[in-house]
Amino acid sequence: MNSLKIFLNSDVVILNSQRSFSSGNFVNPLKLPSPSFPTKYHSISASTPPLTTTAAAAAASSHMAGPTSDDDRISRITSAIRVIPDFPKPGILFQDITTLLLDPVAFKDTIDLFVERYKDKDISVVAGVEARGFIFGPPIALAIGAKFVPMRKPNKLPGPVISEEYSLEYGTDKIEMHVGAVQTGDRALVIDDLIATGGTLCAAINLLERVGAQVVECACVIELPELKGRDRLGDKPLFVLVS
């Protein structure tokens, strides 16, 4: 993961020092300066035809009108996400969405951006991957009138389940879905907070396809492009807000 070393600069050293939160200003102290966040991870190239697979690219290319522009909403969402270095292990820059959840406007904007995209697409199922997919999936499902199906780690769902195993860097893991929750003919959306290598999302897609659903798209708040999750999804489209 040599590409991640570009972030191990003096900004990260500052982030590691103790900060007092007594003022209640939770979001600002730990985040990286927001202009550096989207550009270091992803540059939206003007020479590439926009695929409109990131909301940021869509906003840049289509000048969407509305009470708050897409640019403004994406900007606020990006600023609300904080990066925690060396979690869960050294060298990893963890994208923490909990600070987004502390900003009711940014959290609402996040849900609205997904709902606007999917409300006229006849989605009948929103499948959310445990546990952070449970935070974004249900509000989207409720707004578009779809059922919500939790995809869980083994032994959490009671009753009959189907399982899909997937590879990790070392070893394998499994996710499960309830038998009967999804049927042939269901049009599904898969939601998680972030896509990294795409292993978990691929497993989720497989579970849905095994029961005859059509996976219309995967939707995440954050993409880590260097980890090539988008490629791993193959022909399944991916939509993200922040890349």
Added chain:
Amino acid sequence: MASADRISAIKSSLRVIPNFPKPGIMFQDITTLLLDPKVFKDTVDLFVERYKNENISVVAGIEARGFLFGPSIALAIGAKFVPLRKPKKLPGEVISEKYILEYGSDCLEMHLGAVKSGDRALIVDDLIATGGTVCAAMNLLERAGAEVVECACVIEVPKLKGRERLKSCGVPLYALVES
């Protein structure tokens, strides 16, 4: 639609799985509620109607099934959402509260700085049994200076006396159905 009708439909949507996670336990499964968009919406609406004028500034949801209901309530009433998680899931600085189980103990964590003095908090989970987890949640919120206004659950298991346990800590319980 009248509350009684909505609650009746909610109760009918739940399913009970015997002997899960271990023999003798009748597990109250809310996933079938989530498969019925009208009933799921009614569940959230009932909580929102109750709390929207109560100046709630924080909705704290207990991992993981509290995450299924809490965020929608928070969004509708304009409150922040704070996840309360098992150990080592939350990145960055946390505060921890240990609580006793039938055999052994467990721990709940909350981010430092997420909640502050003056916050009025609602705790949300799918079900309350003995109330041990909810009491731990209440302690975390109070340690951070919040006032815990109420605990809201879809299901209460009365014979396990969670309501009484919460009452002894000064927190009222609101539950839509009893099992």
